[in-house]
Structure formats: structure tokens, C-alpha cells
Amino acid sequence: MFGCRDVASLMTDEREGALAGWTRTKYKAHLFICVYCRRCKKQFDEAVSLSKEVPPEAVPSSVEEAALEAFRAREGK
Numbered sequence: 001m002f003g004c005r006d007v008a009s010l011m012t013d014e015r016e017g018a019l020a021g022w023t024r025t026k027y028k029a030h031l032f033i034c035v036y037c038r039r040c041k042k043q044f045d046e047a048v049s050l051s052k053e054v055p056p057e058a059v060p061s062s063v064e065e066a067a068l069e070a071f072r073a074r075e076g077k
Contacts, residue, residue, distance in 0.1 A: 001026055001029055
């Protein structure tokens, strides 16, 4: 079974439909038993929904690029 860090790192993949097989099964099983990860996923889903409400032109490209770099650096850990 996956731990909380594993599940948190897979939330984007799950949202994009990129989880399959045992990875998806273990991910879903952990969410079923872990209230903390369910809360985290709910917050993640809410953040994604809210971000879709922001018009693309409202975010300067330099800010968008900095955010993407920070995300990529965190994923590399």
C-alpha cells in the first residue's frame, strides 16, 4: 500500500487519468482508509477548480513560469 507522500505525489496523475493497474488500486485503497489524504485531495481538487476561474491573461507569464519551475523542482525531490 502507498503512504501519504506517495498519494500526494500522484494526485495530479490521478486527476489526468494517468494512473492504471496496481498503482491506481493502491492509490484508491489509501484514500479509502486515510482521512488526511481525502482532505488533501479535496483541497487539491478545490484549488484546481478555483484556478480554472482565473482568466489566463490575469497571470503574468513570468509568474506562471516561476510557478512551473518551482513545481518541477519539487517533483524532482
